[in-house]
Amino acid sequence: MKFVRKLPDIEELLAEYALSDHQKGKREAAIAQIRAILEGKDSRRLLFIGPCSADREDAVIDYISRLSILQDRVKDRFLIVPRVYTSKPRTNGMGYKGILHRPDLGCLQDDLSAGLVAARKIHLHVIQQTGMYCVDEMLYPEFAYYILDLIACLTIGARSVENQEHRLTASGVSVPVGMKNPMSGDLSVMLNGMLAAQMPQGMIYRGWEVRTEGNAHTFAVLRGYLDSSKKACPNYHYENLCQLYDQYKQSNLKNMSVIVDCNHSNSDKHYERQIRIAKEVADLCKEDPALGGFVKGIMVESYIEDGNQLVGKGIYGKSITDPCLGWEKTERLVLELGERWRIVS
Numbered sequence: 001m002k003f004v005r006k007l008p009d010i011e012e013l014l015a016e017y018a019l020s021d022h023q024k025g026k027r028e029a030a031i032a033q034i035r036a037i038l039e040g041k042d043s044r045r046l047l048f049i050g051p052c053s054a055d056r057e058d059a060v061i062d063y064i065s066r067l068s069i070l071q072d073r074v075k076d077r078f079l080i081v082p083r084v085y086t087s088k089p090r091t092n093g094m095g096y097k098g099i100l101h102r103p104d105l106g107c108l109q110d111d112l113s114a115g116l117v118a119a120r121k122i123h124l125h126v127i128q129q130t131g132m133y134c135v136d137e138m139l140y141p142e143f144a145y146y147i148l149d150l151i152a153c154l155t156i157g158a159r160s161v162e163n164q165e166h167r168l169t170a171s172g173v174s175v176p177v178g179m180k181n182p183m184s185g186d187l188s189v190m191l192n193g194m195l196a197a198q199m200p201q202g203m204i205y206r207g208w209e210v211r212t213e214g215n216a217h218t219f220a221v222l223r224g225y226l227d228s229s230k231k232a233c234p235n236y237h238y239e240n241l242c243q244l245y246d247q248y249k250q251s252n253l254k255n256m257s258v259i260v261d262c263n264h265s266n267s268d269k270h271y272e273r274q275i276r277i278a279k280e281v282a283d284l285c286k287e288d289p290a291l292g293g294f295v296k297g298i299m300v301e302s303y304i305e306d307g308n309q310l311v312g313k314g315i316y317g318k319s320i321t322d323p324c325l326g327w328e329k330t331e332r333l334v335l336e337l338g339e340r341w342r343i344v345s
Contacts, residue, residue: 007113010145010206017120019150023127030133030152033079034176035217037296038257044076045341046259046297047334048135048153048178050083052308052322053098055105057122059317060084061129063304066327068130070334077338081153082132083301086119087139088321089159096311096320100143105311105320116146123150138177141169142206148173158183158223158264161193169205170197172212178221178259185225185235187244191251194218198254219257220244221299224265232268236260236277238284238291245294261299263322271307271323274300275333282340298337302330 019027036042049067054060064082071080087098096102101110103118126134133152138144144154155178160166162182170177170193177197181190197218202211222244224234234240241258248256260266260281262274278298285292304317306326313320317327325333 005113008116013116013120013146014149017117017124019124019127024149026131027127027133027150027152030081031175034081034153037079038176038217038219038255040255040293042079045078045295047078047080047337048083048155048259048297048299049080049302049330049334050085050134051303052083052085052263052301052319052324053088053096054084054086054122055096055099055320057118057125059304060122061126063302063317063327064126064130064132064134066331068132070331071132074334074338077341078297078334080132080334082126082130082134083136083299084123084126084134084151085137086115086122086147087137087143089137089139089157091159098139100139116143119143120147120150123147135178138166138169141165144169144173145206148175151175153178155221156180156193158225162189164196165203167193167196168201168203168212170218171199171201171214172203172205172210173215176217176219177215178219180221180223180261181225181235183226185227185233187247190220191247191253194220194253195251216254218253219255219259219296220248221259221261222266223261223263223299224267226265232265234266234277236262236266236281238288241284241291241295245291248294256294257296258294259297259299260295263299263301269322271301271325272329274302274325275329278333278337279340282337286340300325300330300333302327 087100100115103115135153138154158180200214262277267273301324303324308319308323
């Protein structure tokens with residue numbers, strides 16, 4: 001193991017790229033709205049929408065600027081939380097790992113020092129230019145501290161949800177945390193992770209022995225799974241949601257909530273299927289009031305252009321990781337979901 005360079009000082013970075021007092025208040029309000037939806041006190045649904053990975057700042061801000069206009073049109077039905085995922089897990093360790101690793105797409109080498117700055121800057125600039133507060137993925141628990149004061153929510157991915165450090169860090173952060181089911185589809189793994197996160201914990205973090213208070217606003221995210229033959233299996237159907245509902249109740253977890261991830265193994269990464277899946281979930285909520293109260297929203301991978309591209313192709317607003325739904329289809333979907341969920345309500 002080679003120690004390449006010392007990372008930027010956290011406190012200096014937080015001070016250099018800081019929110020104004022007004023922006024801090026807006027962030028707290030955004031977090032409070034997410035919590036209220038998870039608690040069932042706000043009848044709106046959460047829409048976590050955005051690119052698979054935040055690969056370039058200009059396109060991401062362009063995209064979220066469009067989301068901010070769309071939010072005004074559906075504000076009575078949805079709270080839109082943009083996806084700005086600055087780090088990405090890779091199954092075999094190869095491929096683009098996000099702006100945290102490669103802030104300069106033209107360079108093939110990792111530069112995590114520059115990436116920490118780039119990740120913080122993109123979140124800050126989104127706030128400054130769009131007024132929206134985002135969700136990011138906690139790929140590295142220690143990285144969360146670099147951006148926590150800028151975001152409204154975190155998620156823990158399918159490959160990380162079994163990890164002890166992720167679970168304990170989730171118990172100590174000040175934002176809601178979504179936990180995805182693991183790649184195997186074993187719901188007990190996700191639920192145990194949520195249980196650990198909702199309890200006070202002791203852990204080692206940033207060179208300190210720390211105590212956490214527990215995070216009552218951890219929630220489930222169903223993203224499908226892979227069977228023993230590596231075939232993608234969806235888990236958003238009625239029977240899947242009922243199974244999770246029953247297991248959730250038995251676990252005595254607080255604020256029973258699930259978000260359906262419309263992509264990944266639920267769509268088998270056929271991005272256009274997200275439209276059908278989102279509509280099916282809305283219709284299921286209409287048919288079963290108990291599920292309607294349990295399903296707090298959906299997650300959609302979306303960008304400006306449909307599909308994806310290889311790194312280096314340079315098509316503006318097109319994903320360089322998983323394929324995404326383009327803007328026109330996304331806008332149409334959100335507006336239609338607003339009508340469907342209006343009937344549900």
